[in-house]
Amino acid sequence: DSGVTQTPKHLITATGQRVTLRCSPRSGDLSVYWYQQSLDQGLQFLIQYYNGEERAKGNILERFSAQQFPDLHSELNLSSLELGDSALYFCASSVGVGRGEKLFFGSGTQLSVL
Amino acid sequence: DQQVKQNSPSLSVQEGRISILNCDYTNSMFDYFLWYKKYPAEGPTFLISISSIKDKNEDGRFTVFLNKSAKHLSLHIVPSQPGDSAVYFCAASATYGQNFVFGPGTRLSVLP
Secondary structure (H helix, E strand, O other), X not given: OOOOEEEOOEEEEOOOOOXXXXXXXXXXXXXXXXXXXXXXXXXXXXXXXXXXXXXXXXOOOOOEEEEEOOOOOXXXXXXXXXXHHOEEEEEEEEOOOOOOOOOEEOOOEEEEEO | OOOEEOOOOEEXXXXXXXXXXXXXXXXXXXXXXXXXXXXXXXXXXXXXXXXXXXXXXXXXXXXXXXXXXXXXXEEEEOOOOHHHOEEEEEEEEEOOOOOOEEOOOEEEEEEO
């Protein structure tokens, strides 16, 4: 158990809909990251937050947004969903943003867009 | 444009033998590398890391080798055990940031 909690584990929805994925980082971790893993693809970095502030942005679509709340949990919002958004979404956390920080991953949310 | 490549999607090895997983990168700014292991229905877990100031790092049965001139790293598992069967991701980060770029993964199957 990594200590990172993601909910829900599975999500099935229809095209055009909006969903929210939730992540609770490990106790004491200030950084939260979101990654997307599509079929046969590596982990694509989406976005990082540190202590409530956006730290870095990767290949995140404009239809997607995220935020980190004062209690450090984070939510990833996906809107106007398309079939291609079906993927496994991972949240990870780390203590800070220093060099060499290890990431601790949650078990992911499997999103299926039908 | 894949900055981190793992050209072998899968690898099968006999129990007790050596497993060698390879990773190539294109960005010369990468200077910190990690390997993660992922079992089905679980998130990736950290396995071993190496900084560019080293060319080898060892942790028990796991050794990572880095060849900076070739922009290549490899993970050696000796001896391989059935419990090592998983998907292995190589990841890299550059000095200007922490955000790791992950490769597509290699599925290792260790046969008893």
